[in-house]
Amino acid sequence: MLISSPSSRAAAGQNRPARAAAAPRTPASSRAAAALLSAAAAALVLGAAPPMAPAALATPMPNSPVEQAKTLAFGPTEDGSVRACQAVNPNCVSTASTNDLYAPPWSADFGVADTLRVLERAVPEAEPSARLVRSADDLSGTGAAYRAWQADGVFGPDIFEVVVKPSTASSSLVTYRSSATQVKYVYPFQIVVTDGGVQRKRAISVRAATNFSIIGCGEIECFLE
Numbered sequence: 655m656l657i658s659s660p661s662s663r664a665a666a667g668q669n670r671p672a673r674a675a676a677a678p679r680t681p682a683s684s685r686a687a688a689a690l691l692s693a694a695a696a697a698l699v700l701g702a703a704p705p706m707a708p709a710a711l712a713t714p715m716p717n718s719p720v721e722q723a724k725t726l727a728f729g730p731t732e733d734g735s736v737r738a739c740q741a742v743n744p745n746c747v748s749t750a751s752t753n754d755l756y757a758p759p760w761s762a763d764f765g766v767a768d769t770l771r772v773l774e775r776a777v778p779e780a781e782p783s784a785r786l787v788r789s790a791d792d793l794s795g796t797g798a799a800y801r802a803w804q805a806d807g808v809f810g811p812d813i814f815e816v817v818v819k820p821s822t823a824s825s826s827l828v829t830y831r832s833s834a835t836q837v838k839y840v841y842p843f844q845i846v847v848t849d850g851g852v853q854r855k856r857a858i859s860v861r862a863a864t865n866f867s868i869i870g871c872g873e874i875e876c877f878l879e
Contacts, residue, residue: 726740726742726743726833726835726837727740728802728813728815728833728835729788729800729802729815730790730793730800730815730817732794733794734793734794734796734798734800734817734819735750735817735829736748736749736750736815736816736817736829736830736831737750737815737831738750738751738752738755738831739751739753739755739831739833742837742846743833743834743837743846744846744848745808745809745833745834745837745846745848745849745852745853746831746832746833746834746853747831747832747833747853747854747857748830748831748832748833749829749830749831750829750831757830757832757854757857758868758869758870758871759827759828759829759830759868759869759870760827760828760830760861760864760866760867760868760869761821761825761826761827761828761866761867761868761869762818762825762826762827762828762864762866762867763824763825764824764825764826765820765823765824765825765826766797766798766799766818766819766820766826767799769818769826769828770799770801770818772864772866773801773816773818773828773860773864774786774801775863776860776863776864777803777814777860777863778803779863780856780859780860780862780863781803781805781814781856781859781860783805783806784803784804784805784814785803785804785805786801786802786803787802787803787804787813788800788801788802789801789802793817796819796820797819797820798817798818798819798820799817799818800815800816800817801815801816801818802814802815802816803815805856807834807835807836807849807852808834808849808850808852809834809836809837809838809847809849810834810835810836811835812832812833812834812835812852812853812856813831813832813833813835814830814831814832814856814857814860815830815831815832815833816828816829816830817829817830827869828866830857830860832853832854832856832857833853834849834852834853
């Protein structure tokens with residue numbers, strides 16, 4: 655039996671080919687995120703539904719638009735005005751907004767009480783699914799009144815709100831907001847899914863049913879929307 659010496663074993667080890675250095679491994683979470691991004695991009699191109707996110711990747715940041723959209727505010731403001739559309743919800747129009755979600759207020763040739771009666775008839779006529787869900791009178795001691803209707807929307811219920819304020823003894827200012835109550839996103843890009851302009855169309859239909867005048871337009875444009 656032959657026994658190799660330590661020196662011969664060392665020499666043999668030196669003659670062995672060196673092992674290739676192992677390539678750095680990409681963390682599993684990074685690989686999963688990259689795969690999800692690729693799948694989502696392919697789905698958008700092909701028109702398919704985007705993939706669902708794993709629970710570990712789908713957790714939104716505390717102040718992300720997704721989290722803010724869970725707490726949409728409704729009802730009149732403390733000073734008795736209609737609210738502007740929130741930045742996280744583009745499926746909305748309001749007379750209080752100052753961007754492309756702005757909608758012009760209306761003028762009614764009636765006092766507040768009679769204007770409300772016209773609206774309570776016209777809103778269900780323009781939106782058959784609408785039902786009155788909230789009302790308040792004499793907001794902040796101003797004589798203004800608030801009404802809110804819930805109607806069927808693309809992503810769930812929508813809310814159509816009005817605040818009617820006295821302009822003169824025989825006329826009223828009608829301010830309003832029409833808004834989706836839920837915001838849907840394309841994951842993971844945080845792109846809001848549009849409702850196709852339903853909110854503006856609803857406001858136009860309600861005004862047509864009331865025949866109120868649009869404030870801030872000429873005599874002809876008041877009837878063209």
